[in-house]
Amino acid sequence: MKAIEVNALSFTYKGGNKKALDRIEFEQEQGEMVVLMGHTGAGKSSFSRCLNRLIPNFHQGNYSGEIRILGKSITGKKVHELVGEIGLVFQDFESQLFSTNVELEVAFGPENLCLSREEIKKRIDEALQLVRLKGFERREPATLSGGEKQRLAIASILAIRPKIVVMDEPTTDLDPQGKLEIFSVARLLRSEGYTILFIEHEAEAVTEADKVVIMDKGRIVAEGKSYEILKDVQLLENHGIRPPQIAKLFEGIDEPTVPLTLEETFTIFEKRGWKISDEKYGALLEKEEDKKVGYGKKIIEVNDLDYVYPGNIKALDSVNMEVREGEFLAIIGQNGSGKTTLVKHFNGLLKPAKGEVRIAGEDTKGKRVSELGKIVGYVFQNPDHQIFADTVEDEVTFGPRNLGIPRDKISRFVEDALKDVGLEGYERYDPFSLTKGERQRVAIASILAARPHILILDEPTTGLDYIEQKSIMDLLQNLNQKGHTIIIITHSLWVVAEYAKRVLVLDKGKIILDDEIRKVFFQEEKLTNSFLRLPEIIRLSNRLGKTLLSVDEFKFCLKR
């Protein structure tokens, strides 16, 4: 008996004009772990919601085809009738949790099943054990870290004891540490015999799956052993998925077994006697030195900055730093390390508790956000926290108008900003009808249109797929070349390695490293201690004694 069987499943959302799912055929054995990948809008979430009947019961539309769960057809069933068979964990953990303590959160499912109090207690213990949250029973969910919250959301499903657990991008909103926690929970569940369907868009995370399935435009376009799929760089890139760096490194190299882990790769390197060429590495550094533009004058100066949140929580602890005109700076660090708190000082949203912040030579004390906004543009993480207008043009006009830019200039500024972000011709569109990546561009354009010299972006790539991430980062690189000073906060270290020029590492409100990317990323141990895990290609090169930031650099320097 198969865990999941799907025959000719198609679905079009009510009011939608194209099929979200198009004649899907899918099978999963019991006890298997399958990873479903694909770019944004490929139909992954829609598919997962069909499995527990949220589609078509909750989201209505045109539904056809049949799904059998553990041998039984689910046609006509209600969502709650399937909870014993299949449990669904959502990406957005914040809105799944609603209790005042961990224990009660987990109790909710079993209560609905009318289990006895003793049985509920047993199941809470068991579920918390599985996600390693024992001892957290009395904690308030709001006080947990992102990874802990998502583990709690998983536990609240496990307590119902479904045989199949479906996780819909559970790691997308998490920092690197949180992502690792979720992967380790998934591994543990698999070893406990659960059938797992894991939806994910990062390839590196899923090397352990039994099977990988790729979706694109509502269809399943490829499936196979995870090893086979993950090393097929062309296939992944064609469907908008970032291939594992190591697979990409071996592309075009005639090697019988393409490794997927760092250990395997290192063994091959030793066996074959491959090295990083000193000569080429030297040439690389030299070229970099030549390209180095002299940065302009100091535009941000931070002296002995302390910031304390209510309740005496010290978020920043004697921070000293400066940024020069034309820099591309990345700020990294675990959640809660003070990254956002620091950059909020640059446009005056926060004022120093101690010390000073100077923007273009002037102290921010006594300056309004709207005054600083002319120099410092701040794009918040979630574009939906700022979009409100009926058309893209109105949305983008809002900033410059507020900031008192003369009327005759505004329309030209808006036009230029839309051109810069690649949204020419979208002026009349309703911003809410755009994709997340496009909404992110609208948000950037709306800041850009006021022509601030400095652009700050808080996690500009979070929640975007590979293609969108790359195009946003290319856009920022372009703006940087045009002269803007760019500051990004990010968890995505490959983005830092491939795009930024300088990186600043925060840990518990203190700057622990602040230098050029290559120099900082050579100090791998220090980064690991701050729970920052470097991309594989950098770790591989560090082990070989040099620091190479991208697959291209590695290929250039590889001596074999």
Next chain:
Amino acid sequence: MLHHLHPVTKIAGLVLLFIWAMVFNHPLYLSIIFLMVLFLSILAKSLSNLKKFSIILVILAFFSTLLWSLFLRGPTQLLKLSFIQISKESLLYGLAMGIRIDAMILSGIIFLSSTRTEDFTRGLNYLGLPFPVSFALSLSFRLVPTFAATSSTIVQAQKSRGLDLESGRLSKRIKKHIPLIIPILIHAIRNTDLLAMALESKGFGFKKEKTHYLNFRFIWKDWLSLAILAGLVVLSFYIRLNGYGVIFHRI
């Protein structure tokens, strides 16, 4: 100490405290009640919460005294300045009303800080309210801090785009809130939608009935607490009916 009481005791206790505060309208008698409530808040360890509200309590008491003094007329005149008249009775009555409001607010603070949302809804179940209704109520409590946090992010995001909420005439200022209201509403709708899906996926509505992990037993402490409170209320009524603790008889 109060935290462990049965939720029904807490709800009934709150109602009794409200009634108690309504019995008298003399500041001296109400002060005694206020002190008793203050004593309860020490028992409930909710003094830290009280501190946050202390300024509001003082302001309320002050304005109540001032307004009642100005608008009520009593026999013993203290002050007369053209149309402004203050009598001894109206002053005392105003003071009493201030203390009454403060005692009620304080009772509310004790209740909120000693009762979790789940306990409160469970209490309402015991009193006969169907689970879906009480659950919806508790969800709305739960969502307040979430929406507050999101709203604060949205305000900061729009401020960063130069939105200035502090200046301009009222009509203009109201219009300025549109860039805040729309993202907040959209967030709320989306959030509620996701929550509804999550609830369904956890078997909400699986059966008409459900079991409760939280179980309370009504024990001697609960009987005792309610008996003491009820006794005090009855005693107070008796005193009031005998004509004590009153400034104005008709009110």
